[in-house]
Structure formats: structure tokens, C-alpha cells
Amino acid sequence: GDQVEQSPSALSLHEGTGSxxxxxxxxxxxAVQWFRxxxxxxxxxxxxxxxxxKENGRLKSAFDSKERYSTLHIRDAQLEDSGTYFCAAEAMSNYNVLYFGSGTKLTVEP
Amino acid sequence: NSKVIQTPRYLVKGQGQKAKMRCIPEKGHPVVFWYQQNKNNEFKFLINFQNQEVLQQIDMTEKRFSAECPSNSPCSLEIQSSEAGDSALYLCASSWTGGNNQAPLFGEGTRLSVL
Structure with missing residues (x-):
């Protein structure tokens, strides 16, 4: 939706790298939620x-409500990380409706 | 393993037909959401409930959909007269009420194809 701008729309990584x-x-x-x-x-x-x-394995996410952004860091990318990733932000006062980003298509290459 | 159960997984309808899908929210969650994800990966909020009451819905839902969340029965979302543009993945999510810092849980969706 208009409330969330996600970037990049597509990302290509070599195995072992990050972004x-x-x-x-x-x-x-x-709040913000990240999905694959x-x-x-x-x-x-x-x-x-x-x-x-928050961190989980090779993934780490940050959320700054005041600065109005969130990030998802991927390190040591593996082939199985390929896919489409979405963020979704929870509105402060709109009955917790989620506003989704447009997605990032990640391709991890050997 | 999703704790929000959506049925059917796939649904194929002709234009003008009714299309009904169901959702069993996570046990105890009072809030249920329906979202539509189109083929361009764009998500659209449709409607949400707290217990049996509608909290909010968009204009399209009010005009063309019938939705309910009866007590002790699955929630349902029904398109009264399907159109080609309704072909999409319909996602149900449930959660606690706002402010408790717990993520809403999503079902696996019902993929509707309108021929």
C-alpha cells in the first residue's frame, strides 16, 4: 500500500554474500513483520x-518507529534463501491492520 | 505449521458464481483479518472482526462480499458474484487485540481462480 515503500524490488546475491x-x-x-x-x-x-x-541465524531485522523504517539483513546467503520477501507494518490506530510492502524478489546464485 | 486453518486450499469458480472460503483462527485469538494478494503480489486489506463484530471493511467488501465470524464456527468470506479480477490468494490471519506485541498468525490461504 501507499503507507509502505519496500526496496529493492529485486536483488541478486552470490552465495556467501549479504545485503x-x-x-x-x-x-x-x-510494529513490523517480515515474511518470506x-x-x-x-x-x-x-x-x-x-x-x-532481532536476530535469527543469518537474518537480522531492525525497526525504528520514530524514524519510520525497518530493515532485514541477510548474511552468508544460501541458495535456499531465494524467494520473495515482504514487510508488513501494523498501523498504530487502525485496528492493527497490516500494510504490506510490494516485496523483494531475492535470487541467490552459486 | 500454521495454526490458522483455511479451506479450501484451491477454489475454481465461473464468473457470476458464489465463492466461499473459510478460516479457523488460532484458538483464543479474538481478532480475524482477511487480506487479498493478487498476482502482482499486492496485498489488500478486506475486513477484520473482533469476536463476531466487524471492526472495519473496505468499500468493495461491503458491496460484494459477505463475511462473518460466528461463535463456535469457522469464519467465512464469500464473494456473492465472482469476477475475473477476484482471482487471487485470500489470506486469513488472527491475532490478540492490539498492543500486546505478538505477531498475527497467517493461514496458508485459499487460491481462487475465476474462469
Whole structure:
């Protein structure tokens, strides 16, 4: 939606390298969630943050509500990390409706 | 393993037909959301409920969809007269009420194809 701008739209990485995805928000959000879409099209929850940072294996996410952005860092990328990643931000006062980014298609190459 | 159960997984309808999908939210979650994800990966919020009451819905939902979340029964979302543009993945999510810092849980979706 218009409230969330996700970048880049596509990203290509070589195995073992890393990069970051970013979502900027046009308004203050309560929390952010990062997903990966699996081969069946289902959304796999990666992180949910109301503030600060969280790390899980080779993934790390940060959320700054005041500065209105969130990032997802991937390090030591593996072939199986390929897929489409989405951020979704939870509106502060809109019954917790999620506003989704447009997605980042990540391709990890040997 | 998703704790939000959506059925059917796939749904094929002709234009003008009704299309109904169901969602069993995570046990105890009072809030249920429906989202539509189109082929361009664009998500659209459709409607949400707290217990059996509608909290918010977009204009399209109000005009063309019928949705409910009865107590002790699955939630449902029904398109009254399907159109080609309704072909999409319909995602149900459930959560606690706002401010408790817990992520909403998503089902695997119902993929609707309108021929």
C-alpha cells in the first residue's frame, strides 16, 4: 500500500554474500513483520518487532518507529534463501491492520 | 505449521458464481483479518472482526462480499458474484487485540481462480 515503500524490488546475491532490504513508512507504525513467501505461496513469518532488533541465524531485522523504517539483513546467503520477501507494518490506530510492502524478489546464485 | 486453518486450499469458480472460503483462527485469538494478494503480489486489506463484530471493511467488501465470524464456527468470506479480477490468494490471519506485541498468525490461504 501507499503507507509502505519496500526496496529493492529485486536483488541478486552470490552465495556467501549479504545485503539488506528496507521498508520506509509514511506514518508511525506500531510494529513490523517480515515474511518470506514459500514455494506454495504461503507466508512464512520471519520476524515481528515492536522496536529494536532481532536476530535469527543469518537474518537480522531492525525497526525504528520514530524514524519510520525497518530493515532485514541477510548474511552468508544460501541458495535456499531465494524467494520473495515482504514487510508488513501494523498501523498504530487502525485496528492493527497490516500494510504490506510490494516485496523483494531475492535470487541467490552459486 | 500454521495454526490458522483455511479451506479450501484451491477454489475454481465461473464468473457470476458464489465463492466461499473459510478460516479457523488460532484458538483464543479474538481478532480475524482477511487480506487479498493478487498476482502482482499486492496485498489488500478486506475486513477484520473482533469476536463476531466487524471492526472495519473496505468499500468493495461491503458491496460484494459477505463475511462473518460466528461463535463456535469457522469464519467465512464469500464473494456473492465472482469476477475475473477476484482471482487471487485470500489470506486469513488472527491475532490478540492490539498492543500486546505478538505477531498475527497467517493461514496458508485459499487460491481462487475465476474462469
Amino acid at each position: 539488506a532490504l528496507r521498508c520506509n513508512f509514511t506514518t508511525t507504525m506500531r 513467501k514459500n514455494s506454495r505461496g504461503s507466508l512464512i513469518n520471519l520476524f515481528y518487532l515492536a522496536s529494536g532488533t
